[in-house]
Amino acid sequence: MGGTFREQLFFVMLCLSVLKGHARYMEENEITPEGLFSLLNSELKREIPEEFIYSRPLRCLDMVAAEGQFTFTADRPHLSCAAFFIAEPNQVINVEYDSVDIDCRGGDFIKVFDGWVMKGEKFPSSQDHALPLMERYIDYCDSGTVRRTVRSSQNVAMVFFRVHTVGSSFTLTVRKPINPFPCNIISQTPEGSFTMVIPQQHRNCSFSIIYPVEIKIAELSLGHLNDFPIKKSMPGCAGAGDFVELLGGNGMDPSKMFPVADLCYNFNGPAQMKIGCDNTVVRMVSSGRFVNRVAFQYRLLDRQELQRIKVNSVEDFCFTG
Structure with a gap:
């Protein structure tokens, strides 16, 4: 078992995907350690008053462990971006589109995946998830205003996105409701x-x-x-x-x-x-x-x-x- 791969998985909550290709449903992504342990740790235990909504920019490669609003604004063309979301074991993740200004016809997209994808492997596996694989991908450009909120089946979810035009942006609100019977969990x-x-x-x-x-x-x-x-x-x-x-x-x-x-x-x-x-x-x-x-x-x-x-x-x- 190689030390490099052990390091990658040991810091999996800190590791983010460098996505390849231009496939509409991206499944083959590499994991590279990005040294983001301090980022996750600071968000994981953050105490936020209920009346205050935490907000910060969303990075092209990101890890989100807190509830709040996250805004991505393109400073240049971003063709392969992913954000990993994780909650407590007894929670699921709600991703809500607050505002979206991207060019779907020009090839931009925002896609929520019900679970995590790493190096082509998925959690939960297809054997353990209630939905067929393709139904676990929800594309904003396909659903638009019809489905402005996506809920995960477990305590992890991902958002893939591609934005070509400088200045294009979108804002997501992430909430973590309680799941009375947690199933398929990644430990924090x-x-x-x-x-x-x-x-x-x-x-x-x-x-x-x-x-x-x-x-x-x-x-x-x-x-x-x-x-x-x-x-x-x-x-x-x-x-x-x-x-x-x-x-x-x-x-x-x-x-x-x-x-x-x-x-x-x-x-x-x-x-x-x-x-x-x-x-x-x-x-x-x-x-x-x-x-x-x-x-x-x-x-x-x-x-x-x-x-x-x-x-x-x-x-x-x-x-x-």
Whole structure:
């Protein structure tokens, strides 16, 4: 696992996309560390009085972790721009167009993506999102005044935009309403705790931690009985219908990640594992027949722990301990 890519994902909230090509639906974008940790950190914990609306310019490559108004004004042609939006795990993101002055007919556009796209990989994956891929892109130039507010399905969203003419501008208002049943989350922090609940819904939910971490499962309740029959010939929990799996890898898409462990029996923990991957994911698969719940804690591994589990691991790509 290359150090350069680990650095890129370790600071993923600080890394912004340099988009390539002129495709209408841009999916192949490179990630380059831009050293914006101080930017995200300052916005993440900002205390803003309710009566005051925070506002600032929007950059061509940006990370937004605060509610408020964000205005982009072109000082030159900007052909490949992207802004990453992130909220708390129990929130979703509302992007509202306040004012737009761009030339749609001339090739300008503003496009909201329901999730994040990095190096062609998407979070949530297509397996875990309710909408088909193309329906996750909402283009202002296609919808115009018909749809002036776009709401994400999870705590992250992106805005792609292209503006050719100097002086053209647009203003977005970003709000973060509460989501009573959070699903598909990117963690803002390298340590914390979370309880994921799927209330009798046929869906898959992932919690992504973009750090090498130790995971402690404190509780797993899958609704079915502990003696739920699973044939031994079946690999892992594939026949259970309802289960939790731990994944690791060096990208964003859970469907392309390495399976580390799967759990398909109820228990009260702790069950713990150290995963030395750039990205660690707790993913719950639900058949919709039961109320499923998993509670877990996570913390960042230090350098010594990473080195120790790497030495003891038979896996070169993603090591566990």
